[in-house]
Amino acid sequence: xxxxxxxxxxxxxxxxxxxxxxxxxxxxxxxxxxxxxxxxxxxxxxxxxxxxxxxxxxxxxxxxxxxxxxxxxxxxxxxxxxxxxxxxxxxxxxxxxxxxxxxxxxxxxxxxxx
Amino acid sequence: xxxxxxxxxxxxxxxxxxxxxxxxxxxxxxxxxxxxxxxxxxxxxxxxxxxxxxxxxxxxxxxxxxxxxxxxxxxxxxxxxxxxxxxxxxxxxxxxxxxxxxxxxxxxxxxxxx
Numbered sequence: 001x002x003x004x005x006x007x008x009x010x011x012x013x014x015x016x017x018x019x020x021x022x023x024x025x026x027x028x029x030x031x032x033x034x035x036x037x038x039x040x041x042x043x044x045x046x047x048x049x050x051x052x053x054x055x056x057x058x059x060x061x062x063x064x065x066x067x068x069x070x071x072x073x074x075x076x077x078x079x080x081x082x083x084x085x086x087x088x089x090x091x092x093x094x095x096x097x098x099x100x101x102x103x104x105x106x107x108x109x110x111x112x113x114x
Numbered sequence: 115x116x117x118x119x120x121x122x123x124x125x126x127x128x129x130x131x132x133x134x135x136x137x138x139x140x141x142x143x144x145x146x147x148x149x150x151x152x153x154x155x156x157x158x159x160x161x162x163x164x165x166x167x168x169x170x171x172x173x174x175x176x177x178x179x180x181x182x183x184x185x186x187x188x189x190x191x192x193x194x195x196x197x198x199x200x201x202x203x204x205x206x207x208x209x210x211x212x213x214x215x216x217x218x219x220x221x222x223x224x225x226x227x228x
Contacts, residue, residue: 031211041222043202043204047218050216095215100208101162102159103157104149104157104158105156
C-alpha cells in the first residue's frame with residue numbers, strides 16, 4: 001500500500017534562512033504525483049508545489065523547491081529565505097495510481113523565528 | 115472569483131443528530147473529495163466523487179454519507195452513527211492532467227459535538 005512519511009513533527013528556522021522539510025514515500029507503481037501543501041493556523045490547505053514521477057527536473061515555485069530523489073523515494077521541500085508568514089503546518093502528499101486518491105503525511109509544523 | 119466554498123465554517127451539533135456540511139465549487143472540476151482532520155494529524159479521506167451521480171468510499175466512510183447530484187456540489191452528511199464526529203472537515207476538488215490531479219481545498223468546516 002502507498003504511504004507517506006514525515007519524520008519531523010516540528011522544525012525551527014531563523015528568518016531569512018533556508019529550511020528543508022523531509023518526506024519519504026512508498027509505492028510500487030512507477031507513475032505517481034507528489035505534492036506539498038501549507039496549512040496556516042486558519043485551517044485552509046494551500047497548494048505549494050507538484051512533482052511528477054517522470055519529471056526529469058526538480059520542481060520549483062518561487063521560494064519553494066522540491067528535492068526529488070526517486071531512487072531514495074524522497075521528496076523534500078526546500079523553502080529559501082524563510083519569512084515569518086511561513087510559520088504553518090506543511091503536508092507532503094502523493095496521488096495514488098489512477099489519479100483520484102491523494103494520501104497525506106502527518107505533517108511538519110514549521111516555526112520561523114525573527 | 116473561482117474557488118471552493120464550504121459552509122458553515124463552525125457548527126455545533128448535539129449527540130444523536132445528523133448534520134450536513136455544504137461544499138460548492140465553481141472551478142468546473144470533475145472530481146470532489148471530503149477529508150477529515152483531527153487535531154495535530156494529517157488528512158484522512160472520507161468519500162470522493164469522480165463524476166456526477168457517482169462516488170466511492172474512502173478510508174473512513176463509516177458514519178458519513180454524500181451525494182453528487184450536480185457537478186458543482188458535494189454535500190457531506192455526518193450521521194448519528196459516526197462515533198466521534200468532532201473534527202475539522204475539508205472539501206476539495208481536482209483538475210485533470212497535466213497538473214497531476216492537484217487537489218484544491220476549501221477553507222474547511224469545524225464540527226463540534228456537544
